[in-house]
Amino acid sequence: MTASLPDGRERLFLFDTTLRDGAQTTGVDFSLEDKLKIAALLDELGIDYVEGGYPGANPTDTALFAKRRPVKARFTAFGMTKRAGRSAANDPGVAALLDAEADAICFVAKAWDYHVHVALGCTLDENIEGIADSVSAARGRGREVLVDCEHFFDGYKANPDYALACARTAFESGARWVVLCDTNGGTLPEEVEAIVTAVTAVVPGANLGIHAHNDTEQAVANTLAAVRAGCRQIQGTLNGLGERCGNANLTSLIPTLLLKPAYAERFAIGVSQEKLRHLTKISRQLDELINRPPNRHAPYVGAAAFATKAGIHASAVLKEPETYEHVPPETVGNRRHVLVSEQAGKSNVLAELERVGLTVAKDDPRVVRILDEVKERESLGYAYEGADASFFLLAKRVMGEVPAFFAVERFKVNVERRYNAAGDLVTFSEATVKVKVGDEVLISAAEGNGPVNALDAALRKDLGKYQRFIEDLELVDFRVRILNGGTGAVTRVLIESRDRAGETWTTVGVSANIIDASFQALTDSITYKLVKDGAGV
Numbered sequence: 001m002t003a004s005l006p007d008g009r010e011r012l013f014l015f016d017t018t019l020r021d022g023a024q025t026t027g028v029d030f031s032l033e034d035k036l037k038i039a040a041l042l043d044e045l046g047i048d049y050v051e052g053g054y055p056g057a058n059p060t061d062t063a064l065f066a067k068r069r070p071v072k073a074r075f076t077a078f079g080m081t082k083r084a085g086r087s088a089a090n091d092p093g094v095a096a097l098l099d100a101e102a103d104a105i106c107f108v109a110k111a112w113d114y115h116v117h118v119a120l121g122c123t124l125d126e127n128i129e130g131i132a133d134s135v136s137a138a139r140g141r142g143r144e145v146l147v148d149c150e151h152f153f154d155g156y157k158a159n160p161d162y163a164l165a166c167a168r169t170a171f172e173s174g175a176r177w178v179v180l181c182d183t184n185g186g187t188l189p190e191e192v193e194a195i196v197t198a199v200t201a202v203v204p205g206a207n208l209g210i211h212a213h214n215d216t217e218q219a220v221a222n223t224l225a226a227v228r229a230g231c232r233q234i235q236g237t238l239n240g241l242g243e244r245c246g247n248a249n250l251t252s253l254i255p256t257l258l259l260k261p262a263y264a265e266r267f268a269i270g271v272s273q274e275k276l277r278h279l280t281k282i283s284r285q286l287d288e289l290i291n292r293p294p295n296r297h298a299p300y301v302g303a304a305a306f307a308t309k310a311g312i313h314a315s316a317v318l319k320e321p322e323t324y325e326h327v328p329p330e331t332v333g334n335r336r337h338v339l340v341s342e343q344a345g346k347s348n349v350l351a352e353l354e355r356v357g358l359t360v361a362k363d364d365p366r367v368v369r370i371l372d373e374v375k376e377r378e379s380l381g382y383a384y385e386g387a388d389a390s391f392f393l394l395a396k397r398v399m400g401e402v403p404a405f406f407a408v409e410r411f412k413v414n415v416e417r418r419y420n421a422a423g424d425l426v427t428f429s430e431a432t433v434k435v436k437v438g439d440e441v442l443i444s445a446a447e448g449n450g451p452v453n454a455l456d457a458a459l460r461k462d463l464g465k466y467q468r469f470i471e472d473l474e475l476v477d478f479r480v481r482i483l484n485g486g487t488g489a490v491t492r493v494l495i496e497s498r499d500r501a502g503e504t505w506t507t508v509g510v511s512a513n514i515i516d517a518s519f520q521a522l523t524d525s526i527t528y529k530l531v532k533d534g535a536g537v
Contacts, residue, residue: 077102192222214244219236255276390524
């Protein structure tokens, strides 16, 4: 590997630890299949190193490293240096790493004297010996070696000589990368920059990496500070996954390195401008895989990252996007979104109408009617910022362009709590819906895992001549917000739906009754599907 390129820029290497450190996120558990899918996403993006996990620590990671994985990235196994009192050859943990089907091995080593005494219970010299012997053993097996110097920054502040001795030992024993870890996430950017600068006198920057945690919301800033000071490997996770507050977010770092001249003119990474256009999609694929809603306010890739709500801002964005956008949204695969809200003016409405595919002249009186309708409904609790499909239908209805596909004459939901035949206390939900489609009256009943699920199943069970248009429709997310206090509070429900083509859309319903609010959102979702698929009447 070389650190310099023909154009004079230096190469930065990206190391992803989503599969290992990211798996420590509360509520996140990766199966073997999950890890393989995520590794493929990372490989597609152009990540240099993919850290798969800790072979020998659990069955999933052991299986992951049981055979060679077809990734272009350097597939990396993680584990501890040898324990004190035994040789690397006789340490089961080191043996599991050496036997793993991996391109590289990343050893974690204590670099804070306090942790050596308290956590390891050995002498400072024994810890140094463990680093040297473990690196030498891995090098002897032909592996590229990394050493994560755990708690390095806290260790440096407590005992700089010992922290530097750990880093120096790792490098002189043959480690390709000596990674400085802000394990507790409490170091500030100016401290990181000063300490990394000091370390470069002992270990060349071309062999230094940075691993920052986000406990002070500065992991990205600390990573960039380390790069400025000399580190040439960046460790982090997709979407900032990680224990406690997470790790340095590669989803923020990658576009910053590629799009901001201060870094793009000095450094090159393995992610191309073309691959960068897939970043938003990859970020959301990861969230879908771990079954959590995407962070709407995430930099670069969030749904709100390029959203404008205030009317005067929207007007400026429409004239010249650079007025309120620091990079073009399409460079990261995102899109501009001018929100429609009670703060909006005509500019917002026109921009949003255009975005959802509705062309209306500026002087069309229907624009004002749409704006008035939005403001009236938002005063009742509706919100269209995150419900594009409901806004689309609202506008089409004002314009008289939504066919009367079906009319719900009534619905009923029963929720019963009872003991089943096995003697277990269970909750049972059943819904009945009476729908009129043209001259045909249809009554459908369905059971569900809760009242909303039962209603959804009953409503979509039989829509007569429109049934074929909704066969592939599925509900993928259901969010509830209470707008005021008490048991009689007004409730807003957002429902996200998806079809076979992978298109998703969100609809909104509002009512003092959560079932009624949910039903509004459900019927809007079905109506939107029929409109977009050109069902006709």
